[in-house]
Amino acid sequence: MTRNILATVPVFLVAILLFPFHGRARENQPLEELQAVTAREEETELISSENWENFDSNPTLDFSVTEIDTSELVEENLANETMMQVPSVIQLRDVRPTDWAFQALQNLVEEYACLVGYPDGTYRGNRAITRYEFAAGLNACLNQIEVLLRENVTNEGNPGIPTEDLEILRRLTQEFEAELATLGTRVDNLETQVVFLEENQFSTTTKLRGQVFLNLTGAFADGDIRAEGLNAFIAQRDVAGENVERVITDDPEITLSDYIFLTLNTSFSGRDNLVVQLAAGNGNSPANQFVSAGLFNTFGTPFTDQRGAPAVNNDIILREIFYDFPVGDRLRFVVGARVNWYRYFDNNAFTFFLTGASSFNSSGSTQLNSIDRGAGAVAIWNVTDNLTLRVGYLGENTEFLPSPPFNTASDPTQGLFGGTNTTTVQLDYEPSDNATLRFIYNRSNIEASNGLIGGAIAEPIYGFADDSFGGPVGDATADTFAFNFDWRLTRRFGIFGRYSYGSTNIFPLTSGRNDGEINAQSFQFGLAFPDLVKEGALGTLSFVIPFDVVDGRKFLISGGGDGATQFEVEATYFYPVTNNLALVPAFYIIGNPNNFGDNGTIYVGNLRAQFSF
Template identity: 55%
Template structure:
């Protein structure tokens, strides 16, 4: 049997930073619940076992002689356990007398509908049994003396309905059990007891055969309950809506002809004198997770949206969807309202402590650089604050990730992904001229340490290969570079940059010293080793650092809410700034203060007001401050 239930997860339109780890036992815990974090969700443990569901219509009679089971009349006096196969609860639908010679049958009642039985205390309660009936006294004894006879809810007995010897044996066994419980009392006469012993001896063969059939059915039922698992697909979703606006204290300088391109002149700086309009956008994630064994998971996530945050109005080339932009204020696909596959992979256990995820589109942020207080659903939620800004050039990709739970307090994660992201017009993993190793790809290793429940520490290293396009490296798929890099002033005439490797190191922690206070932070350092096109010679290193520190207030004003305040520097160039065609600014250092508060209205609805204060935007120390506000609603189903 298959079942479909009602999920969700996470994306980004061009410069994603953090993902949802969805994180909970897969089919039991709702990762969308308030306060859930990627750390709270075991990767595969706790998959819900499906009910085995034996077919209740397959009765004992059908197993014995292939005939439909008639409706029961005789009661055992006590019911079998739920789901059990005790034959007494499947007793025959006709009267039982005290001797075989007294049994007579007529045309069988053709009705086989399942009716509940009704207990009677006197034979006169049967509307179809009269004192003139030849079996009246026998029925009276069974009902009034032994209480082992039941009728139908409409107060009928249906005494003319036929029964087989097996059915009679089952009914006889029911009454014998009642009589056995009455032995030694004055309710059973010696004559009755002798008659019953005679019947028991006459039907001994049938009773033994019936018992063996019951034993076989019970064994088969136990085996089915222990091994049966039906494929199950769970459907869940979340819809985000955003109302956003912003303003500055004056004209803003930004590099490049627009937020996506640097233009032919690498020194081009544009001045933005206007303010962005108030915008409204939405994003939806639909997850369909399927399990075939109860321990595995086929991950399929769909995404569509049409959001563009006002902060992008101020950004330099290569900084689209970075500062002041809530992670879910995006379009999700290549174009607004495109329906795209965001995740497609298969996760399964290898032994007791290792989990593998293999597929053409794995979500990197599901496994790496998570943090309790920067989880994009519940915590600090901008692209810059929900994850390290230099840590990964491949948001989703083709490859594999392994998670090893070494001990209860230590885990090791390793993954290789080649670029395959839903919002890009190109994906090198599927390109026959580049494949898994010729284009952009990353090899990541992370050690997670949890010495006690309230503290998490993560140490991460990423080795990246960054593909050059048009002699440039940068944009949404070139971290640790923020912006665009070329081969230096005047270098474009000889072909610009070739594919270049990069190294990124990151440390990430969260700590909850008390139930009402949390601390969190990150620090990363990245170095890109730039190589010249044509020759492949190394030109130099572009080096930068970033950091974030913040405080969180769980359950502020309401259980399940979370307030965060954080300070961060997304991209501080420490060396090789001459290679930046966009991103260096005038040598200043952009700084940000972010305040967010998630307030759950119900289990399925939440609002998240956020405020972003951007100083030295685009790394121009001459830029005035920018203020951005956003109101997000979250609807889970």
């Protein structure tokens, strides 16, 4: 008799423990109606892309009535909080008498004394439980019910379990007999698959993830475009000291390009992460045909429409390599030979290049940072639940720049603290779950190249600078102050923006010429439309002023134009077709390109297919 009753206990507990998470039940639903619900109702869960790393795709269930060592379960699942026994349901502060499952919870506490909750006094009945949490609760109830069953057998005058509950257990056994048999078969199949995967997996510590981007891009202008410099990379003055210009009259052709990330994530403890990322591409976006010297891959260029390497198309390069590890509960360190500055600074929920505003100028501050990837370290301190401090030092080691003269951090003639380097401090404040404010300060030491300051390592300036007479300058220093925010006002609407102000110190090498400054600012404001048309989609509208020269324009050989202010309007729509494929159309309008007021307007269209695996 005892053995037969015990066989019914798992079904009884499944019915009661899992009912609080069942989305189809009504509030205040009677216990008799709950007991009539069958396990045939299907339940689906949408797993978002950012949760795939934590999603267990090979769960196993075991309903056999055996003694369970809960301490062993807790050790196996360190990520879950320890659960505790509660003597009364009223001690669970998130459970109310009006909850539809209140009676079921009350029965488990007051009649069987086996309900478990969390140390903070909550039951968390609206979220799914893990297998470990279920096992802990099941074990507690099994132990208690087994004691009560023994009392039923040895002390029939004072039974430990009401007769009506025993009848419910018998009835549930018959009702769920077919489902339990099917479940047993499915569990056996899952265990077989797990064994196969464990025997054939790539690594027990490493996961390979990848993104493939295909870009179809076109650009045209409604008039001639003036651009400073001999081309997009070389700027100079003529014999009269005037900036050399060229005029672009022909529109570029439509291009189809690829860009690929392959990322190896390795964890040795479950809390650390060794990242090795490879990249390859062949993109040269059409809008680059219109730019002044030093503005390559800036306006009108989708972030993923690039080569990613110094010269050779689809040449495989090491884009990132770093180790991220915790020190205690609130402090993390990142150390590496090629740390991605944008992983840790100037983030924004609506301008992440994979899902949000998609161009180079819209996906991040145009005046941050002179180093994209560098050797060094970043510290991240979660001061409180809504306040985070980030501090980083990086020496330039950017993958798409040729070595020499770049990649100075690994060059023994310059080293980690010579050449170009930056120190960044960022304070994140989250006044609510839907808003984040970021305050950033960046100090840059910028190495001169061929007597000029400029190009890919010149931020906070856009273009090239000399001593204003055509003479050489030495290494520069710069200070940039930036503010960045995103705010989700409603479930389907948010706003975002940035403001930056940068001052670059120019040091002429020609005797008798005075030092100077180039002061410039940039601005961005945008609208975001999360879950537009489909859950997981994101539409963004962004207005950007990338480089407005406040003073010091005389030092600019390129980038200053005729004193006008360039502006950009961007519309991007991220549409996830499946969990592994997204289509991302985008359209850009660039007014006063290259800061020339008489230039035509440039229009850019881009369609990106984005594969993730």
